Amino acid sequence: MEILKTIAKKSPIWIAYLAALLGLPLIFDSILAISIFNQMAIGIVFALSYNMLLGQGGMLSFGHAVYFGLGGFLAVHTLILIEFETVYFSIIFIPVIGGVIGLLAAIFIGSFSTRKAGTVFAMISLGIGELIAASSLIFSDFFGGEAGISGDRTYGPTFFGVDFAQNDQIYYVAAIWVFIATLFMYLFTQTPAGRMANAVRDNPERAEFIGYSSRRIRFISFCASGLFAGIAGGLFALNYEFITEENLNAATSGRVLLMAYIGGLGYFIGPIIGAVVLTLMNSLLSNYTELWMLYLGIMFLLTVIYLPRGFAGFIMMHQVAWINNRLRSLAIPYLLIGLPSLVLLAGIIAMVEMSDHEGEAFHYLGFELDPESFITWAIVAGFSLAAYAGVRAALPQLKEAWESANAVPDSKDSKS
Amino acid sequence: MLEVFVFATLNGLVTGLLLFMLASGLTLIFSMMGVLNFAHASFYMLGAYFAYSISLKTGFWAGLILAPLLVGVLGAMVERYGLRRVHQSGHVAELVFTFGLAFLIDEAVQFFWGADTKNYRSPEILDFPLFTMFGQEFPAYRGFMIGISVLIFIGLYYVLTRSRVGIIIQAAITHPNTVANLGHNVPLIFMGVFGVGTALAGLAGVIAGPVLTTFPGMALVLGSIVFVIVVIGGLGSLPGALIASLLVGLLQSYAIASDVGMPELLELLGISFDRNHPLNDLWTLSLPQIAPILPYLLLVLVLIFRPAGLLGKREE
Numbered sequence: 223m224e225i226l227k228t229i230a231k232k233s234p235i236w237i238a239y240l241a242a243l244l245g246l247p248l249i250f251d252s253i254l255a256i257s258i259f260n261q262m263a264i265g266i267v268f269a270l271s272y273n274m275l276l277g278q279g280g281m282l283s284f285g286h287a288v289y290f291g292l293g294g295f296l297a298v299h300t301l302i303l304i305e306f307e308t309v310y311f312s313i314i315f316i317p318v319i320g321g322v323i324g325l326l327a328a329i330f331i332g333s334f335s336t337r338k339a340g341t342v343f344a345m346i347s348l349g350i351g352e353l354i355a356a357s358s359l360i361f362s363d364f365f366g367g368e369a370g371i372s373g374d375r376t377y378g379p380t381f382f383g384v385d386f387a388q389n390d391q392i393y394y395v396a397a398i399w400v401f402i403a404t405l406f407m408y409l410f411t412q413t414p415a416g417r418m419a420n421a422v423r424d425n426p427e428r429a430e431f432i433g434y435s436s437r438r439i440r441f442i443s444f445c446a447s448g449l450f451a452g453i454a455g456g457l458f459a460l461n462y463e464f465i466t467e468e469n470l471n472a473a474t475s476g477r478v479l480l481m482a483y484i485g486g487l488g489y490f491i492g493p494i495i496g497a498v499v500l501t502l503m504n505s506l507l508s509n510y511t512e513l514w515m516l517y518l519g520i521m522f523l524l525t526v527i528y529l530p531r532g533f534a535g536f537i538m539m540h541q542v543a544w545i546n547n548r549l550r551s552l553a554i555p556y557l558l559i560g561l562p563s564l565v566l567l568a569g570i571i572a573m574v575e576m577s578d579h580e581g582e583a584f585h586y587l588g589f590e591l592d593p594e595s596f597i598t599w600a601i602v603a604g605f606s607l608a609a610y611a612g613v614r615a616a617l618p619q620l621k622e623a624w625e626s627a628n629a630v631p632d633s634k635d636s637k638s
Numbered sequence: 639m640l641e642v643f644v645f646a647t648l649n650g651l652v653t654g655l656l657l658f659m660l661a662s663g664l665t666l667i668f669s670m671m672g673v674l675n676f677a678h679a680s681f682y683m684l685g686a687y688f689a690y691s692i693s694l695k696t697g698f699w700a701g702l703i704l705a706p707l708l709v710g711v712l713g714a715m716v717e718r719y720g721l722r723r724v725h726q727s728g729h730v731a732e733l734v735f736t737f738g739l740a741f742l743i744d745e746a747v748q749f750f751w752g753a754d755t756k757n758y759r760s761p762e763i764l765d766f767p768l769f770t771m772f773g774q775e776f777p778a779y780r781g782f783m784i785g786i787s788v789l790i791f792i793g794l795y796y797v798l799t800r801s802r803v804g805i806i807i808q809a810a811i812t813h814p815n816t817v818a819n820l821g822h823n824v825p826l827i828f829m830g831v832f833g834v835g836t837a838l839a840g841l842a843g844v845i846a847g848p849v850l851t852t853f854p855g856m857a858l859v860l861g862s863i864v865f866v867i868v869v870i871g872g873l874g875s876l877p878g879a880l881i882a883s884l885l886v887g888l889l890q891s892y893a894i895a896s897d898v899g900m901p902e903l904l905e906l907l908g909i910s911f912d913r914n915h916p917l918n919d920l921w922t923l924s925l926p927q928i929a930p931i932l933p934y935l936l937l938v939l940v941l942i943f944r945p946a947g948l949l950g951k952r953e954e
Binding site: 276280282334337338340341342344345346348349350352353356357360472476479480483487513515516518519520522523526527530574578 | 674720723724727729730731733734735737738739741742744745746748749862865866869873923927928930931934935937938941942945
């Protein structure tokens, strides 16, 4: 009942979340937008399930795509079975199939891999991930080899007359599943098992001393995480109607780590932010530049170095200032440092792009840049240097404003 | 039969020793910082690419010396300006940092050198068969690879156990605070070890580039295998890394050279299956086919039954 109370207290957030999930395609209804929303939906569930493992349970996994991929493969196989009328049910329940398979795989693998956390766990997950990815190329009857397998989601009974031929129809199915999965993953963090997962992450010895088996706690988190990764795999299968070996190999495992980490581990909302940001970058940036993966890598490294708690952590850093009602005092220093930072960023990107566009002029932010001309280089470099100087000059001011905003309020402030 | 065995052994030795050159640096870095460097194989790739670019200008031999040095300097910079900063945020952050670094280096290599395979060649002086056995030639370059690897192993062993620097390094691994109190600059030692470790990886890249082809995926090919070796051998154990490298190298080489598999096994057992059997893929599996997954199988088995690795210390 305690859980229901906490939910009730936060119900406005959940209603807003549901409204956002369902309302977004009404505002942005282009085909591109819908396909991006679909990717986000998959990414959110997948990244949240990863956060259950790393953020809440302290288990660094390099093979999380295994549960996603296996769930997805079985989901596509189920689509094929529905198509040939071997089984008969509505395709909206496909994610359940994915989830069950993810759960079963996690029960089997978790039974021996959760014995230890830390490096041993990370290495076992890497080994299993490579093992399954390599096997998927060998057993081509089931996994379809390099080409993968494909199905068709328009068969089976229609859902109140909807046959899910369109992407926006499938988006609503995905949105509902994302909402359900998010809600249950949040509820999991509130259960004793979820709380103990945090305790085991922070100090397994103490958890053992108060009578919990840290291995069993890890196992429970691991299985729950596998279940939700499988659901994400099922959503993937529904959206794309095909799945390949690529969806269970190390690249996909790496991507989900990136999403969860950039978003912010340890905060429930972090992976959601990460999934949204990375999907946006992935889909929008790749239209503009071939080098988007390079930028992504740089952004990832900078996040690890400067924002170890991710975007969510960055937002939460302002909590003290918010409570003290001093957020406004930070606005001007942020603006002062933000503008030159943006110019610097634009300058660096311009130079990177110029060295990539061998000799061809191209349009960039409304300017035409010619990599051949020395003057262009000089101007861009000059702007970047000036911006860099601006950033350096604005830094002390920001530091000062930050310190005063986060200072313990004296009695006069706290009364008002 | 014997000729297959001899050549499989020689090739396994070449691969194993090459893997050891990567694994030795990785395990040194691990025992020092407690962090598995995911980008280690990326430094190996950088070594190959640097050497390729240098060899275009001055030939192979200058690349052999300059490229590892460049990679080592780059590695030391990464430690100084990246890892050391991330260190405060804990081990997971460090692991994730090296993971991101690997990602970035892969992208950067494609940015600077393009996505195509580079025509990086072994020097012409070594372009002759070292010996001919059973009518098959063994290239001199492979012999050269074995020679370099063995030299590195002996050199590393000598420096670590016999020289003053090596003794300080060994002490810094187990008792960093005491070593710092004795007046040694421990962060500098860490940076140096990271630099040397990455330089070794770079050297491995320089000599492997011509044989295993120089392309942007070469880090990915060896990357996870090197991890497997370091874990199988026991984290932080140099002799363990040597044994595991040779084990994995030979295992893969024998598996590829063999021509047996499930059909032969089933025949031996007197069982036969229909071609339309749903598990047809399983019944027709052959040993060369599963050669790439053998190291991972070994890894999972070792981790389940002996989590500390072959020669690793029992962790508690």
